Amino acid sequence: MPPIDRPAVADAPAARRGRVRTPLPESFTHRLHTLQKLTDKVTQDAYLAATGLPLGEGRCLSAVGAFAPLSVKDLAQRANVDKAQASRAAQALVDKGLVEKTASATDARGVVLRFTPEGQRLWRRLMAVIEARNQQIVACLSDAERAQFDRILTRLVAHARDVAQQGG
Template sequence: MSAATIKDLLSYRVHRLANALSRGAATRYRREFDVSLMEWRTLALLGGFSPMPLKGLSRQSGLDKAQASRTVSALVTRGLVLREVGREDAREVTLRLSPAGEVLYDGLMRAARARDELFLGALAPEERRVLEGAIARLTELARSQS
């Protein structure tokens, strides 16, 4: 079936879903943890994969380097992220969570997992498997087309 309007396009529908999921998450994380969506993503990536260079954080978060740098600076100011200058190259900055950042990360991940289960819980086990497979195949195809 061919898309009659933009609202019928897969990319538009997925974009709308992603925006709805992000808006709900942003509202909850701001209210419960006083972090923005970009700060949440930064904390989550550093909590799961640190130490991480700023360049890697930028790539993984989908933020350009300037956005990632501003987000990190705000988190450093709040005492949630530690910034370490490279020993061999002073231009290289490595990031990791501070002890306070780790505590916040734990709370954020509990909330994120509960939210994830709420959405996945709306699907039957077979629907979950199909969704996971579809997301993987579509992501691979989208990457190959860019």
């Protein structure tokens, strides 16, 4: 019987014993998720204090400000939330008088989201919070490290988008 082709493993004996090369707490994805959860908690508190908006609505309001006019589907993509979350947040922002929905000229079933004057004013306050939070998160890095991290993060996001578009 011919040998079975197996992927190369750097430390095959350790792999067979169930040990992995990178412990979970040191893995990139685990640390990235930990950073996200820690920053989300502080960001949620900052959004509520400055704008009265919970994190999801704040993210959607900031996306409307950056990319309007946009559909709910576009909002989901731009705010990095699923379509149901975007739909709920958009409706909450409409109910609060911050965003208006109008019928789409290109899609009979679709809507287009835009700021109201009050939404525009709150968005400006929110953007100040976002800027302060970004500065706070990277405060431990030197200017050179921030620039390098920015370049690396841009590459990682582009690569992750490419992988996602290729189906994994």
